[in-house]
Amino acid sequence: MQNLQHSISIKLIELVKREYSLDIDYETAVLEKPKKEEWGDLASTVALKISSKAGHSPADIAKKLCFLLNNEEFTFTFNDVVYPIFEKIDFAFPGFINFKFSVPYLLNYALELSSKGLNVKDQKRPNISLKIALEHSNVNPNKAAHVGHLRNACIGQFIERVYEKMGHDVNVQYYEDDLGVQVSTSLMGTMELKDINPSDYEKFDHYAWDVYAKMESLIVQDENLQKKREHLMQRLEDSKDEISVEQSKLADRILKDQLVTFGKLDFDYDVIIREKDIVSLGLWNRAFEKLKTNPNVYLATSGPSKGCWMINMSGDKNEDAGSLISDSENQEEISVQEPLGGGRVIEEDKVIVRSNGVPTYTGKDIAYHMWKYGLLGLDFYYRELDIGTQKKILWTTSSEESDISKDVSFSKNDYVIDVIDVKQTYAIDVVRASLSYLGYTSEAENMTHVNYGFVYLSPKTAEKMGIDTSDGKTQYAMSGRKGWGIKVDDLIEMVDSKLRAEYGDFKNVNDVRNGAIKFEMLRYNTFQDIVFDLDAALSLNGFSGPYIQYTHARTFSILEKGAFQEIDFYSLPTSLHEREVAVLAQLAKFSSVVLEAAYEFAPNNLCNYLFELAQKYNTFYNELPILSSPQEEKKVRMAITESVKAVITEGLFLIGITAPNRM
């Protein structure tokens, strides 16, 4: 499919050059999908684009190019017989060139999809298998996952699966932020709040959810508690400190429960990266040594950030960026410099080390990213973490030398993808800027921030969660600190009970529930904020996962009743019913949709595609008999059914959803 489109574009460039002596770029000749299927399967607007330069009307050019294209041999071979690829290539006013696939081509394509599966190659990096570090989920180990985290995980899993499909080696990293303010608050809460008890909760992470919100509300209004927390936070940095050991146990317990939740929804991870290990194994120090000597990193000697190590983010980049000054005896002199440009507004710059000497999250994130690319010359120790929640082997970083594993490493990646919400764009930019300051420009470029939009609650849903909605806002932000949000476990519970209420207790309820939840998370434009409404999320009809799953179950049921038979291409009817053609044409788009969704990090494109496919199949199904139709028609209809089943199964898999045979 991709190769075909490519060769047509090349041919168009050639013809335009020959007929009109014009050199056009590839972009001008690239084919698009016509808006309406009756116009064709592919279209070119090249005539419209070149008409003024060529000095002819678009219609004349289109007519001429059509004539020439019709004289070209666009064919494929099946069982040693040559067939035309196109049924027709014609022009349409004001100057479109429309290509319509032939029946044999469409059927052959559909048959290949069901027999061989989807075949997509990464055309941007042909024949290269990249090692990709994909960071997603990253729930802080101090609370249960909520629907915001869920959107993150769903997008992450799509990227994992689609990039694996394109032939890359993706390792999924779950970053555990087990240092800093949030976990300190939670640790204090478990020690001080005697009225909240784990035994009152089904899951420990739910207990932690309440503890965190309660403790935060107390700290906000009490300076002594704030000081206490800061002291605690400093002690956590030393992994040998008994309080730090205690905190690690707490984080482990919460992490385990989070993984149980994600396990229910079939999310898999390769490694848990613990922030604490970044510090205790010296990764942070190694990174800081490099940063300190860089002209864009400085110790603030005045202003509100006095005593902090800052990184230049004001746009006024220092020219010496990239020169690595190592082992310099003058290190102190170089590093303790005045902010660049004298009167620059240093408030725009980013603190990477607090005045008390504790690095910020962003600081450690720089070290983490340098490690991802193998730029620190250091690696973690790893040990297996088997808690029975996933299919892949799960590793966790470790500081214990006894956990050294020679066989496994998640460092030295070629490419880095971070699924992190849009609000953290600035922090990610700091990491990227740091890499380029240090001279790692290609690493900075190979780092992609998939910045998905925030998940808000609709007023109705917010009210249900006990949030005060008297201010009449159109959306309400979830907040761990305030304890506002819909926990993933609770959402699962709600969808399960709705399914059971409507359809009884059936075998594949987990598949359908996951389909409903994941599809809901992925059906919107990734970069846009979504306003989550419980009633809409619980919908099992229309543009939803279960609708597509249901269509799949329907194909299974038909295939079960009538055996699939070889199609004799010689005896194919010259034209098929329009409902059959509509399904076949939709099937033919599969690989290009998948590729586009992958490059744009846009799983919603795939959601739309699968929904349309299911719609077209259902229309076909309702209008035409399959099992009771005459022999030759039956063969074609069974082949279509077989192919739809294969494409739905594979397409749903890419968005993390299973396709049960019965519903």
Add this chain to the structure above:
RNA sequence: GCCCUCGUAGCUCAGUGGAUAGAGCAGUUCCCUUCUAAGGAAAAGGUCGGGGGUUCAACUCCCUCCGAGGGCGCCA
């Protein structure tokens, strides 16, 4: 103050310079003695926030105004 995103049918959203702007939900009317009705069909629903501009062609690009949300923490 500086920067970013959004505004399309009653609601939730597609539509990445091209042809008559499309779905789902809600509401109306039909279709199960026939392959899974979690389905299908039909009708209805629009000043693409307002105003300028660029272009053969603008929902799409640029400017401006109005409205909504977000970022610029020694939070992450």
